[in-house]
Amino acid sequence: MESTPVNWEALDALVIDFAKFEKLIEDSVLSSSSSSLSPSSSPSSSSYHSRLLIRQIRRLLEVGDIDAAIDLLRKHAPFILDDRRLLFRLQKQKFIELLRRGTVENRDSAINFLRTALAPCALDAYPEAYAEFKHVLLALIFDKDDQNSPVANEWSERRRSEIAGLMSSVLTAHLLAYDPILSLTLRYLISIHKGFCFNQGISSPISDLTKRLLLEERDPPATPQESLYEAPPFDEVDIQDLAHAVEITRQGAVDSLRFAKGDLFQAFQNELCRMRLDVSMLDDLICEYCVYRGIVDSGLSSPPASEMHIVSGYSSSRNCSVEVDCATSKHSDGETSISNAHMDGSPEINADAVSMQDMNHREKFHSETRSNHEDCSTSGTQPPEIPRILQRNKSYGIRERNKRKRWRGRQEKLDLIPEVLSGSSKQELSTTTTLSSTNMLNEQQLAESQTTVGMISNREDKYEIVLAVKELASRGMAAEVVEEVNAMDPNFFTQNPLLLFQLKQVEFLKLVSSGDHSSALRVACSHLGPLAASDPTLLKPLKETLLALLRPNEDVLRGGLPLDTLATSLQVAIGRSLGIEEPQLIKIMRATLYTHNEWFKLQMGKDRFEGLLRIGSLKEVSSPMLPGPVSNSNLDTCTSGSSQVAISSTGRMHEDDNSPTQVSSRELVFDEGAILKVMEFVALPRADAIHLLAQYNGNAETVIQQMFGN
Numbered sequence: 001m002e003s004t005p006v007n008w009e010a011l012d013a014l015v016i017d018f019a020k021f022e023k024l025i026e027d028s029v030l031s032s033s034s035s036s037l038s039p040s041s042s043p044s045s046s047s048y049h050s051r052l053l054i055r056q057i058r059r060l061l062e063v064g065d066i067d068a069a070i071d072l073l074r075k076h077a078p079f080i081l082d083d084r085r086l087l088f089r090l091q092k093q094k095f096i097e098l099l100r101r102g103t104v105e106n107r108d109s110a111i112n113f114l115r116t117a118l119a120p121c122a123l124d125a126y127p128e129a130y131a132e133f134k135h136v137l138l139a140l141i142f143d144k145d146d147q148n149s150p151v152a153n154e155w156s157e158r159r160r161s162e163i164a165g166l167m168s169s170v171l172t173a174h175l176l177a178y179d180p181i182l183s184l185t186l187r188y189l190i191s192i193h194k195g196f197c198f199n200q201g202i203s204s205p206i207s208d209l210t211k212r213l214l215l216e217e218r219d220p221p222a223t224p225q226e227s228l229y230e231a232p233p234f235d236e237v238d239i240q241d242l243a244h245a246v247e248i249t250r251q252g253a254v255d256s257l258r259f260a261k262g263d264l265f266q267a268f269q270n271e272l273c274r275m276r277l278d279v280s281m282l283d284d285l286i287c288e289y290c291v292y293r294g295i296v297d298s299g300l301s302s303p304p305a306s307e308m309h310i311v312s313g314y315s316s317s318r319n320c321s322v323e324v325d326c327a328t329s330k331h332s333d334g335e336t337s338i339s340n341a342h343m344d345g346s347p348e349i350n351a352d353a354v355s356m357q358d359m360n361h362r363e364k365f366h367s368e369t370r371s372n373h374e375d376c377s378t379s380g381t382q383p384p385e386i387p388r389i390l391q392r393n394k395s396y397g398i399r400e401r402n403k404r405k406r407w408r409g410r411q412e413k414l415d416l417i418p419e420v421l422s423g424s425s426k427q428e429l430s431t432t433t434t435l436s437s438t439n440m441l442n443e444q445q446l447a448e449s450q451t452t453v454g455m456i457s458n459r460e461d462k463y464e465i466v467l468a469v470k471e472l473a474s475r476g477m478a479a480e481v482v483e484e485v486n487a488m489d490p491n492f493f494t495q496n497p498l499l500l501f502q503l504k505q506v507e508f509l510k511l512v513s514s515g516d517h518s519s520a521l522r523v524a525c526s527h528l529g530p531l532a533a534s535d536p537t538l539l540k541p542l543k544e545t546l547l548a549l550l551r552p553n554e555d556v557l558r559g560g561l562p563l564d565t566l567a568t569s570l571q572v573a574i575g576r577s578l579g580i581e582e583p584q585l586i587k588i589m590r591a592t593l594y595t596h597n598e599w600f601k602l603q604m605g606k607d608r609f610e611g612l613l614r615i616g617s618l619k620e621v622s623s624p625m626l627p628g629p630v631s632n633s634n635l636d637t638c639t640s641g642s643s644q645v646a647i648s649s650t651g652r653m654h655e656d657d658n659s660p661t662q663v664s665s666r667e668l669v670f671d672e673g674a675i676l677k678v679m680e681f682v683a684l685p686r687a688d689a690i691h692l693l694a695q696y697n698g699n700a701e702t703v704i705q706q707m708f709g710n
Contacts, residue, residue: 001205004594005621006586008293008568014614015289015585018182023048024283025296025405050177053077054168061164064157066094069167077171085223086170088125091118092136093163096154099139111140165219165274173222173259173270183282185613187275189592190214191247196595206591209584213285215276221252222259222270236676238264241608244686246271268609283410289583292575294467296407298460462578466571473567478506481570489577496573501531501538502566505545512548520549565621593619603686674700681707 019025053076060069070090073080081087095118098110114137122133135151142149153159172178190210197204204210234257242264243253248271260267290296465488472481482503485492493500504527511520528545532538572582596615600607610616670693677700678689689703696702 001591001594002587004590004597005619006589006593007618007621008586009564010614010617010620011289011586011589012293012295014180014182014185014618015286015293016295018180019286019290019295019405021048021180022283022410024286024408024410025290026408047177050171050175051179054171054175054177057171058164058168061093061167062160064093064097064100064160066090066097070094073167077175079174080167080170083170084121084125085129086167088118088121088129089163089166091121092132093159095136096139096159100144100155161217162220165276166223169219169222169270169274172273173266176266178269178273181614183277184269184272185615185618186282186588186592187214187272187277188245188609188613189596189615190588191275192599193592193595195247196599204591206588209588213278213281213588215278217276219274219276221256221274234258234262236680237672238262240676240679242267242271244603245607245609246275250680265609265612268612279410285583285585285588287407289585290405290407291463292580292583294463294470295405297404298463459580462575462580466575466578466580469574470567470571473503473570474563476506476510476563478503478510482507485570485574488574492574492577497531497535498538499566499570499573501528501535501541502569504528504531505541506563506566508545509548517549589618604690605686670698674698678703 016025053072057069057072060066060072070081081090091113095110095113098106098113118133122129136154138149138151139154142151142155144155146152149155178184190213193204193206194210194214197207234254238257239250239253242248242256243250245268248256253267256267256271257264260270287296291298469481469484472484482493482500504523508520508523508528511517511523524542524546528542532542575582593615596607597619607615670690674693675686675689678684678692679686681704684692692703692707693700696706
């Protein structure tokens with residue numbers, strides 16, 4: 001699993017899309033010019049505000065403030081209150097919350113609320129509503145602490161979570177307020193990963209991450225209205241694909257399709273949004289990845305090294321969590337004042353000035369550190385060549401830092417909530433969304449903060465080195481990369497000869513394309529030949545590389561080299577040599593993409609939702625060994641039509657003992673309807689149904705007769 005290739009560039013696009021949609025980042029280049037624009041000018045503003053509204057309503061319901069939630073619904077989503085089924089459930093919970101307060105006044109209010117609102121609504125909400133109404137009246141007699149009472153479930157605070165989850169599902173579906181694609185993709189891939197590991201009886205290398213990232217409980221499904229019960233029957237292919245994709249029953253898939261009016265992909269997204277992610281942990285993973293890839297400025301955003309290793313335990317990263325803005329991380333007083341001002345959205349802040357002040361601060365720190373002969377590295381002694389490399393790339397590094405975005409963190413100020421919030425609700429909600437500005441560092445905390453500045457600054461240098469080398473490689477400057485890396489670590493290419501071969505390939509092809517064949521041959525004789533002689537597997541790519549001499553100069557690089565893939569390989573290898581581990585998000589992607597491939601091999605079918613979630617682009621990795629054009633023909637696109645046939649790839653079956661028995665090596669093609677008929681009548685997984693059809697020449701009726709005849 002850990003060796004599965006991932007298209008980092010495709011993942012970059014998904015991560016940036018996620019961070020922008022959730023407003024986690026600010027572009028340092030455009031921050032000053034865009035400060036005068038209205039927040040609603042962003043294309044994603046409508047979706048963002050809808051999702052923010054849903055989260056606000058959810059939190060209110062979870063703390064029992066039903067009145068405030070209803071007020072928000074009445075103002076922003078009145079159609080919810082028009083549904084008597086949902087209104088009755090909200091009012092029933094409000095009755096319980098009034099009694100929960102325990103005062104005589106609140107008890108009188110609860111009884112009055114029964115007469116004026118709850119009882120009338122129970123008469124026509126839904127058939128079972130009046131029976132539920134009579135049952136909840138027992139809460140007037142039995143105490144909330146009596147666990148043996150017949151209304152213990154009504155008193156349970158779990159009911160708050162259930163109704164909050166239900167409202168979240170309904171609002172998400174009605175407002176089409178779906179999470180960014182990356183969030184949906186992670187839900188889907190992790191759920192498949194867990195199912196595959198369980199069914200195959202293997203242990204997951206990322207189980208400690210997935211268990212905390214994807215929560216076990218799901219939100220209740222959106223309740224279909226009675227008017228939709230007369231919808232025409234749906235394609236059985238759609239029903240089965242949806243049921244197996246999100247692990248729900250067949251009836252659950254029918255209900256979901258009914259609610260989505262037959263739209264398979266909308267129903268699929270509705271079901272994915274029911275799966276709950278730990279948002280704080282996901283933000284930590286995104287922040288870590290953005291710092292590693294140079295998407296955000298590490299100087300103002302990255303958490304300390306001790307907080308970045310999420311895999312060792314629950315991340316306590318206060319830099320990238322829901323509760324705390326990244327700008328309040330442990331920096332010096334100067335840095336904190338700058339970053340806090342920037343996070344407040346002040347239009348007077350100039351991005352270049354901030355970047356220069358940050359750079360000056362780091363240079364000052366390095367100067368003081370060198371004068372005191374101190375080393376604050378967390379991963380060993382820093383090589384003496386590193387400052388020279390940093391100095392050599394100083395001006396270039398400043399330009400690149402100015403291009404990066406700034407991490408602002410998740411800021412969910414509940415500015416839409418009306419003043420009807422009770423005091424306890426306000427306090428509980430505020431502690432989960434914002435950090436109190438009155439917290440002050442004592443002397444010990446200040447000392448720890450100053451120590452952390454040294455650690456981050458030293459780690460920042462390492463990130464800058466890695467990102468500078470990666471940028472050079474992505475621009476095809478192979479000779480400069482080799483020079484920089486050799487100056488930093490003369491033994492690096494001795495330990496990574498394949499990377500040196502690939503870089504020399506690039507250098508050779510660039511010289512050929514410019515017409516300098518003599519210099520190209522010198523590179524081949526000095527480097528490519530000896531490397532291929534020491535590793536026979538490189539002889540074939542060497543021959544293919546030399547064929548470039550036969551092509552016209554302008555055709556050598558016409559197809560383009562996969563420089564991004566090579567640059568990423570260099571980033572990973574050099575980062576590891578400097579003690580910088582790959583981000584946890586990549587580990588999750590590697591493992592889940594592997595199990596996604598293996599799962600659909602076992603199912604002998606194609607994933608209909610792969611294109612919608614851009615899984616195909618994540619798997620499409622170019623080989624850095626090939627000098628010719630890179631093919632993009634494998635990119636999967638989302639198709640809305642139903643598949644009609646299934647092809648078994650028996651030659652690529654999983655070799656595990658638990659895998660289905662292989663059938664003949666010939667390619668088997670069966671009608672999709674026959675497969676679904678066997679799956680439905682015999683209650684078998686797709687792969688087993690295909691194997692049974694193979695035994696009976698694809699005749700579903702014969703399979704069913706044999707199974708039930710025995």
